[in-house]
Amino acid sequence: GAGVSQTPSNKVTEKGKYVELRCDPISGHTALYWYRQSLGQGPEFLIYFQGTGAADDSGLPNDRFFAVRPEGSVSTLKIQRTERGDSAVYLCASSPRTGGTGELFFGEGSRLTVL
Amino acid sequence: DAKTTQPPSMDCAEGRAANLPCNHSTISGNEYVYWYRQIHSQGPQYIIHGLKNNETNEMASLIITEDRKSSTLILPHATLRDTAVYYCIVRVANAGNMLTFGGGTRLMVKP
Numbered sequence: 001g002a003g004v005s006q007t008p009s010n011k012v013t014e015k016g017k018y019v020e021l022r023c024d025p026i027s028g029h030t031a032l033y034w035y036r037q038s039l040g041q042g043p044e045f046l047i048y049f050q051g052t053g054a055a056d057d058s059g060l061p062n063d064r065f066f067a068v069r070p071e072g073s074v075s076t077l078k079i080q081r082t083e084r085g086d087s088a089v090y091l092c093a094s095s096p097r098t099g100g101t102g103e104l105f106f107g108e109g110s111r112l113t114v115l
Numbered sequence: 116d117a118k119t120t121q122p123p124s125m126d127c128a129e130g131r132a133a134n135l136p137c138n139h140s141t142i143s144g145n146e147y148v149y150w151y152r153q154i155h156s157q158g159p160q161y162i163i164h165g166l167k168n169n170e171t172n173e174m175a176s177l178i179i180t181e182d183r184k185s186s187t188l189i190l191p192h193a194t195l196r197d198t199a200v201y202y203c204i205v206r207v208a209n210a211g212n213m214l215t216f217g218g219g220t221r222l223m224v225k226p
Contacts, residue, residue: 004158033213042202042216043159056213091158103149104214106158 002026004107006092012113013082021077021110025094032075033104034067035091043091049075082114119203124221127197133190135220137203140184146207148179149214150188152199159202159216162188193224 005024013019025032031050035043045059049069060066064082069075079086089111093104120138127133139148150162163170163177165186170177176189190197202219 035216042200042218043214045213045215048213093158103161103164104159106160108156108158 004092004094004105006090006107006110008110009108010111010113012115014115015082015084017082017114019079019082019112021079021090021112023075023077023092023094023107025073025075025092026105027073029094029096029105030072031095032069033093033095034075034077035093037089037091037109039088046077079112082112084114087112087114119205119217121201121203121217121220123218124223126223126225127190127193129195129224129226130192133188133193133197133222133224135188135190135201135203135222136185137187138185139203139205142183142205143207146205148177148183148186149204149206150175150177151202151204151214151216152197153202153219154196154199162201193222195224195226198222198224 004026007022033048034046036046037043047057047060047067048055052069052072064080067075067077089109091106091109093106095104147164147166149164151159152162153159162174163172165177165179167179167183179186200219200221202216204214
């Protein structure tokens with residue numbers, strides 16, 4: 001079966017541009033998570049969705065970052081006015097449900113480079 | 116969630132057991148211990164989790180001390196493909212499944 005799919009796998013953009021990163025979770029998974037990972041660091045939580053709503057967006061670094069999941073499946077992470085410090089691998093994960101002892105299934109990430 | 120402490124790096128000979136320690140001295144009674152690993156250029160992968168009993172699956176064994184303040188992940192026969200960063204995470208059950216990653220242990224399996 002298909003795992004978590006993230007596109008694009010690589011994105012190079014210029015400072016100040018707008019970027020969208022897409023995550024297609026495992027079918028039927030209601031919970032979806034976005035993480036950001038800088039070189040040599042562990043993944044850093046950004047936001048998670050339960051269904052269509054953002055249940056916790058406390059990890060978003062500032063208002064240039066926004067994420068949506070309008071139909072409770074695919075999610076898009078949107079970054080406005082990109083800065084060089086936004087360069088990182090953006091990871092998406094999904095799980096069947098929140099709570100309990102559910103594990104997270106991660107995609108391979110979208111590597112963003114801001115020049 | 117409780118903080119964990121892991122050695123930054125470890126080496127292991129191929130075919131030998133790899134024992135990765137983790138300290139979580141402030142763990143609460145309702146917090147589980149999770150282990151994930153991340154192979155270069157891939158997303159993290161779930162390995163195993165436990166509450167207080169030792170656990171074993173096809174990938175690894177998890178040994179949790181009786182006071183739950185530390186644990187050890189055991190890869191019984193390490194292979195070169197087990198070279199990765201291993202993350203020990205403690206998480207409150209029913210907390211949205213959000214995981215807080217630390218720096219992890221970089222395990223290098225050598226021939």
